[in-house]
Amino acid sequence: GYSGTPPDCISDIPGVAPIIVEGMCSQRSGLKGKFEPVARTASGRPWYKKANGATLYFDPNHWGVVQNFNNWLFGGQEPSTTATNNLNGVPGAYFGLSEDLTTQNGYPVGGGDLPPFGTTTWTVNCGGTDTQVEVTITEIKVELSGSNTGKCAVSGSCFSSLNYGYDEECTFTVFEGGVLDVISFNTEECCDKLAVGGVEYEGTIGPEGVTVSAGDQITWSSD
Structure with missing residues (x-):
């Protein structure tokens, strides 16, 4: 059998499974595939990372102090685990935003303790244009x-x-x-x-x- 130090195949966040992302527009195909849970941010929610560096995390206010937008979002940077808003340090920067029933100034607002599983509508920046895209997120278990x-x-x-x-x-x-x-x-x-x-x-x-x-x-x- 296996001996020595156990391989690092267990999530660093007990009870949080890796996820598979499907859908997306062709310009954001790099956001499709497997994301692994990495750690928790200051809000207590997990953040995820793909092998190509793409990230998925919840930001209580990705515009910082200017607006009050709270969303799960796809990005290209690792989020801060200590900041309470604008977790990537660039106000309003995102590849995709989770939808909810409530909007502010035409943008989706909302987020739960985990990413929205199943198929939901996201606002995705496709080639410089915000586009409504059906995205499917499933846990691997x-x-x-x-x-x-x-x-x-x-x-x-x-x-x-x-x-x-x-x-x-x-x-x-x-x-x-x-x-x-x-x-x-x-x-x-x-x-x-x-x-x-x-x-x-x-x-x-x-x-x-x-x-x-x-x-x-x-x-x-x-x-």
Whole structure:
């Protein structure tokens, strides 16, 4: 099994899962894809970052003291975790703003403790023009299900059995489809196996890049 320092596959924010963003206009295609939770801002809400540097966070007042706009917004800078408004330091700067039922001066206002999941309308700066765009945000999650033994654990979209022992039996159920990203995989060949979609993986060859769908079950067993 895996030995040494556990790999960093667990979110730094317990209970907050990575998210997938879909939709967007072609000019903002860089905002599509997987965002990982990084930390919490002064408002207590998590902020997220994509591998290309794009960010998603809640700003209680992204215009600073001039206006009172509070939105989830996409940006290109990491937000301050201590400031209480204008978290990127540039008043009114954004790639996209979350919509709500209330507007001020024609701009959307509103935000909850987490980003608006599901499909909602955002005001997105597409090529210099604010455009109403349907954006879909979903959490990536997998959970333990059934009767399980051993060190199996789940946090957000990461599942593992670090430093596993004898006679483990675990079932992980996928609730959001996606592609598996193997952080570390090292089992006893012949006997300790992870099964995904009817295919068994053992030794140091894990299910990297394998696509799973909502409802799929992944099983782990050791002798």
